[in-house]
Amino acid sequence: MSYPHLLMSSDPHDRIGVRRKDDAWLTQRWADATTRVLVVAGTRVRPVDGRIEWVEPAQAPDGVRVLLGERDGRAWFAVVTDGDVARGNPEWLPLRALLPALSSGPATGQPAEAPLVLHALGLAEWLFVTRHCPRCGGALEARAAGHELTCTQCGKTQFPRTDPAVIMVVADGEPGSAEERCLLGRQSIWPEGRFSTLAGFCEPGETLEDAVRREVAEEVGVVVGDVEYFGNQPWPLPASLMLGFVGRAVSTDITVDADEIEDARWFTRAEMREQAEAGTLVLPGGVSISRSLIEHWYGGPLPGQW
Numbered sequence: 001m002s003y004p005h006l007l008m009s010s011d012p013h014d015r016i017g018v019r020r021k022d023d024a025w026l027t028q029r030w031a032d033a034t035t036r037v038l039v040v041a042g043t044r045v046r047p048v049d050g051r052i053e054w055v056e057p058a059q060a061p062d063g064v065r066v067l068l069g070e071r072d073g074r075a076w077f078a079v080v081t082d083g084d085v086a087r088g089n090p091e092w093l094p095l096r097a098l099l100p101a102l103s104s105g106p107a108t109g110q111p112a113e114a115p116l117v118l119h120a121l122g123l124a125e126w127l128f129v130t131r132h133c134p135r136c137g138g139a140l141e142a143r144a145a146g147h148e149l150t151c152t153q154c155g156k157t158q159f160p161r162t163d164p165a166v167i168m169v170v171a172d173g174e175p176g177s178a179e180e181r182c183l184l185g186r187q188s189i190w191p192e193g194r195f196s197t198l199a200g201f202c203e204p205g206e207t208l209e210d211a212v213r214r215e216v217a218e219e220v221g222v223v224v225g226d227v228e229y230f231g232n233q234p235w236p237l238p239a240s241l242m243l244g245f246v247g248r249a250v251s252t253d254i255t256v257d258a259d260e261i262e263d264a265r266w267f268t269r270a271e272m273r274e275q276a277e278a279g280t281l282v283l284p285g286g287v288s289i290s291r292s293l294i295e296h297w298y299g300g301p302l303p304g305q306w
């Protein structure tokens with residue numbers, strides 16, 4: 001079966017990291033009229049007629065010039081300016097608001113630009129929040145075509161960060177049997193009927209598998225034994241990499257923490273289908289790995305989404 005979250009990662013560009021410090025090459029590609037540039041104001045971009053707009057280098061404003069890479073015989077850049085132009089202007093959108101448009105790329109035969117945009121906005125988020133050297137408080141200067149920030153006082157270099165987060169379906173019962181159940185939870189701020197996989201950040205010194213067990217225990221009080229890797233999804237909102245797992249329950253009694261999770265329930269496949277068809281269970285949208293995880297456990301597509 002095909003997993004919808006992979007649409008967001010299909011047809012990635014070649015990041016050509018070896019060229020990031022090659023000034024002559026960068027200058028030459030910037031002068032090439034076939035090169036395309038995404039203008040990012042702070043952490044936002046302005047779509048035109050619902051599409052991401054890529055401009056020629058000559059049309060791009062000044063800012064931090066980020067080399068994204070090469071694809072389809074072209075070089076792709078982003079220019080990250082300060083966010084002033086976007087402030088208070090609803091035409092400039094953050095990544096979350098762009099996700100539906102990005103995921104439609106491959107399905108509509110449009111260029112799959114999601115990997116380029118995720119790369120650009122993930123870096124922009126990092127540039128936006130990394131303002132001073134964490135060692136001495138000195139000013140930072142962008143290097144390596146936007147992929148490093150070096151302190152002008154002490155010389156220490158910062159690299160873009162990605163925070164690993166685990167996301168999991170927890171299953172109970174004989175795998176594949178009619179009695180097998182899957183655990184989903186919901187947050188109190190969500191509209192009624194909306195349920196999803198549990199998730200949380202990996203802590204320092206912790207394995208991903210232990211993070212799965214800890215988060216499930218903390219959020220719903222269920223003990224998880226075996227943990228199997230499913231797949232991953234870049235999620236630079238602002239800096240996550242979602243790592244998906246299937247966990248096997250050792251205990252099944254639910255005690256919600258009431259802080260993050262308002263309610264959690266076990267669903268058999270029949271209950272899941274019946275309630276999803278009736279609209280009383282609303283599952284996460286197509287571009288998220290949570291949807292793919294639930295359908296992976298279920299064994300096929302399910303109706304309805306957020």
Ligand SMILES: [Zn+2]
Nearest residue numbers: 133136151154
């Ligand atoms: Zn410093």
